[in-house]
Amino acid sequence: MRKKKLLSVVLALLFPAMLFAQKEREITLAEAINLARIQSVDAAVALNELKTSYWEYRTFRADLLPEVNFAGTLPNYNKSYSPYQNADGEYGFVRSNLLGLTGQLSVDQSIWLTGGKLSLNSSLDYIRQLGTNKNRHFMSVPISLQLTQPIFGVNNMKWNRRIEPVRYAEAKAAFISATEEVTLKSITYFFQLLLAKEVLGTARQNETNAERLYEVAGAKRKMGQISENELLQLKLASLNARAAATEAASNLNAKMFQLRAFLGIANDETLQPILPESAPDLRMVYQTVLEKALERNSFAQNIRRRQLEADYAVAKAKGNLRSIDLFASIGYTGQDREFSAAYNNLLDNQIVKVGVKIPILDWGKRRGKVRVANSNRDVVLSTLRQEQLNFNQDIFLLVEHFNNQAQQLSIAREADEIAQQRYKTSIETFLIGKINTLDLNDAQNSKDQARQKRISELFNYWSYYYQIRSLTLWDFGRNEELEADFEAIVNN
Template structure:
């Protein structure tokens, strides 16, 4: 009875170990659909992280530009400024001597600055208070107040940078937002590439395993036929060679599958020990795309259009800046009141006008055509940019046309490959049975096997191109063609996450 109990315990232990091994093995493998892989890539891949950080950079650059258009409050102070040193002093007879200064000075200013959008100048309203105390001699002290002062700084002929920023920066941000969505779609395209590489590698392993089993089975049959004298020794050796070739192919395909597995795992941010089992995706409902409609969506949504517009504006800005440098005239004007006294309160009484008007002029009299040359260079660069943008637009439209044509033909190619795969499999199964009864040669059997394998690979390859072309068009148009909706994102939410 004790022996029976021991046996039962051992049996239970073996069952538990087997169950644990199966659980571990199943935990390490993971069935992953294409949609799940795309979702993981958009959340965890390095490419998605780069796209997000680029969007955040563009967002904060745009926020900085917007803040530059709003009033800015500043406080500046010197608390304190102590000096005990000798300084030069001019006497009544014109000679200089050195006098000793020993004083304490403190000053503070509060200002509100506003850039003027229309003219490119700056308007400031400020109030300030200065205090000075002599630490030697009479040890006198003085306050100087500036209750209010209005200051205008205005370039007269220079380029209005604020006006150009208001033209360029919104376009730049729109370009960045469209580029982020396109980059997200590019992550999907790269996921499709890695996913189908693994899918094809796994299919190759499955084909190689099946071929090895068939080759071993046929080799055993060939040995029996040879003993009965039904086939030649050459045919027997050929069947043995087929077994060796099948084993070699299986080893190579297993290595390729591991490499494809590692690339997809790394891209999706998964652990190396988490084995992925890809699932052949379903084919979407067939659609026919019109080049005119696709082009219209691309020219409206793609970051390329915003990129073209931004570069045109930047080239125009460079010309305007070069022209503004031909001469420089700056107006500085300040009006306000000021007062001085021994006490801080008295410094705000008996105020006097404080007015400053200054017109600065810098006009080159002789620069050997340097500034006009800079204008010509900027104008030439603008013409080069226009030609380059025209060429890029033509290439963009051409590539888009080719892509639409490829996608429209790909559905037919996929249907043909699917049918060819079915026929090739049935033909090979029939040829195996025919070979077993000696109706066909080894060469005919090998030919049907090769045809079967190539048909299966071509089917998966055509399926890959179907998804690849579809998401290429989605990336360029930022449009979901199967649901007929635009591809958009809540950028504020994405940036704050």
């Protein structure tokens, strides 16, 4: 008994706190959009994709700059036996017991125009023989210049300089488009919650009205003014209204959870979406929208990149028909038992190599690869032409839908006002016995549909508007481009 009383006291103390734990928060469409761009998971994914593209581009830019490298073996200890052939042809084994150190410092620079590589090197080798004969030797290469140059092969550096800036421009445009797509998603969830809220409000009002009408009908039935069938119809309408209100409340909770999760809002807040009163009075021109989209959308950069990559594949296939590599090295070298003397009395150190690989008979394999690359390029170009046509068509349809939507929204708003007034009038008329339950139900359904239609048309307006923004990366309300400080965004 004491435990039950204690539990009752605790529940009595906690129950009011539980009631007030849910905090109500009004939220406008603009606030939902701003929160989505900052806190949503989709926005974080778009940011991470931008960072990946940014560092890939930075890596490409770094490949164009000189690179300083150090390579060394510190140390190399060798105590082993190795085979050795004497002058008379007899083999034996010789014992090695030495300590070696090597180090090389190089400055490497890729040559953009030719695709070769130029290296400036300086190296030092040291060998110390261990055991009874403790000799040591130094060999220095104070400076040497090396050139590695493929001839007739594809210049990868040249093609990367063409493709990578386009790829990064595509990534930047895609990030802004992704931000607008986050906006579109937040608009969808916002209006779904708004519609669920309106449906619940309507359902509860309908439930109240149905109960009231049933009570009035009960009194009228006692006076013989209505039939038993009409009374049962109103009873059934009251039950249906109660069921609809319960279902609408459940749907509202689901839509609220969805929006809260997307915006990153705590679950202890009850969102109250505010219906936007108006929409900007804009009219789009197809040609203007198309020009902005072709100029700024990531699709335009995507087309250019894929064209370049197809051309690059053809160039690589042609370059593989024959391969000639040139290697040249010029410098000075010295060697002595003393470190300082190894840098005196330097001698020329020159190496020139020309490697050739030309297929004599490969049964047309390489030329077949060239034809495959050409065919793939033709397929890519045909695909791009079709995608371009589809892109233009989508732009045209979006502009048409948007321009028509303003009128649809105006009609839906006026129809909503009329339907609301008709329903009020129908209730008053029913109470005085001038209309039957069928007419009343029709007025109620018309009222509910008109309100939902108004919200749906308002959603369609904003959806079309932000879809056009996403494709053009242009703010038509302010007549300015959508831009971002990518350096600050990535390094934040």
